[in-house]
Amino acid sequence: MKIGVYIFPTKYSISVVDLARALEDRGFESLFVPEHTHIPVSRRTPFPGGEPLPREYANCLDPFVVLSAAAAATRTLRVGTGICLVSQRDPIVTAKAVASLDVLSGGRFEFGIGAGWNQDEIENHGIAFDDRFRVMVDHVKAMQTIWTEEEAAYDGAFTHFDPVWSWPKPVQKPYPPVLLGGETKYSLRRIVEFCDGWLPRGNKMTDPGAGMDELRVYADEAGRDMDSISVSVFRAPPEEHYLEKCREAGVLRVLLALPSEGQDVVMPLLDQYTELLTA
Numbered sequence: 001m002k003i004g005v006y007i008f009p010t011k012y013s014i015s016v017v018d019l020a021r022a023l024e025d026r027g028f029e030s031l032f033v034p035e036h037t038h039i040p041v042s043r044r045t046p047f048p049g050g051e052p053l054p055r056e057y058a059n060c061l062d063p064f065v066v067l068s069a070a071a072a073a074t075r076t077l078r079v080g081t082g083i084c085l086v087s088q089r090d091p092i093v094t095a096k097a098v099a100s101l102d103v104l105s106g107g108r109f110e111f112g113i114g115a116g117w118n119q120d121e122i123e124n125h126g127i128a129f130d131d132r133f134r135v136m137v138d139h140v141k142a143m144q145t146i147w148t149e150e151e152a153a154y155d156g157a158f159t160h161f162d163p164v165w166s167w168p169k170p171v172q173k174p175y176p177p178v179l180l181g182g183e184t185k186y187s188l189r190r191i192v193e194f195c196d197g198w199l200p201r202g203n204k205m206t207d208p209g210a211g212m213d214e215l216r217v218y219a220d221e222a223g224r225d226m227d228s229i230s231v232s233v234f235r236a237p238p239e240e241h242y243l244e245k246c247r248e249a250g251v252l253r254v255l256l257a258l259p260s261e262g263q264d265v266v267m268p269l270l271d272q273y274t275e276l277l278t279a
Contacts, residue, residue: 001247003277004030005270006082006234007258008056009066014266016061019258020070022267024077026274031070032082032112032234032255035063040120048117056260064097071105080110082199082234082255083181086143087115087136088125091159092166095143099170107171110232112199113140114181133186134158140178141194147175179232183211188218197230197252202237208249238273 005028009016016033023031039058047053067079079101086094102109115132116122122129138156146152147170151163170176179197180190183204191198198215205211212231219226233246236254246254256273258266 001243001251002029002253003243003273004028004032004078004080004232004253004255005258005273006032006034006255007266008054008060008260009033010056010059010061010260012059012262013056013260014263016066016070017073018263019266019270020073020077020079022270024074026270027277028077028273029253030078030080030110030255031067032080032110033063033066034060034082035085036060036118036121037085037088038121038124039118040124042120045117045119045121054260059260064101067109068101068104071101071108076108078108078110079105080112080179082112083114084112085116085122086113086139087127087132088122089139091139091142092146092161092164094139095146096166098143098176099147099166099168102170102172102176103168105171107176109170109172109176110179111176112179112181112232112234113195114199131158133190137190137194144175144178144194177230179230181234185218188215189222191215191229192219192222192224196228197232199232199234202233202235202242202254205233208233208242208246208251212249212251238276240276243276 036057063081071079115136119129122132127135135158138158142154142159145154146166153163177196179199180195181199183200216226230252232253233251234255235257238256
């Protein structure tokens, strides 16, 4: 099983280049970063993790810029979004960003996706909150078309374009792994329909074996080979017994949380996590 980390990268937290190099030197597999384009001052949408909203949510850097810097500073470290809010993004522009990062990283990108929870933020992008999941699916399918077809055309519920040329195509074929976050039955059905992997949260999947069994039910229902779906546990507890449960269940990767703090806080914690690599 592979072990990576995720962090909200900000202006005031550890340099992503320094972090990426430290991760690779210690043998970590991956670095994932989240996305919020902004946080509306209205704050009408309660934070699911409980108020107050951590300041890094309004301060996080653009994920594609951050991951490009991390990829340029490393050779083997995989880089990923955890998660990219594709319902808020133009699919043609995002398809270009994903493909470009996959090319520049030599095929090391993981495309974690989600629909978002902040109603104000989503609506500022011109998307109706109740449509966010359908928009997410539509945008990803449009991007998959661009990545795999020389002259790509798409006609969906929210996205339409006549045949277009768009290069580069991703290094990974047919495209970088698309990993969907969420734990509901609707998320699991979407995963087996059009995704390459599942990105459940560790605090929601307290029993990895049961979580994998649930995913298998939906895979069997759709006639999907379970071996074709990777599982990466996001915000996994950094505890040996939990990681062992993940290994036994067949989880591909766990992602441990790092705080949006400076090097003096992050590096000692990273050293503690390093001990889990050989546990």
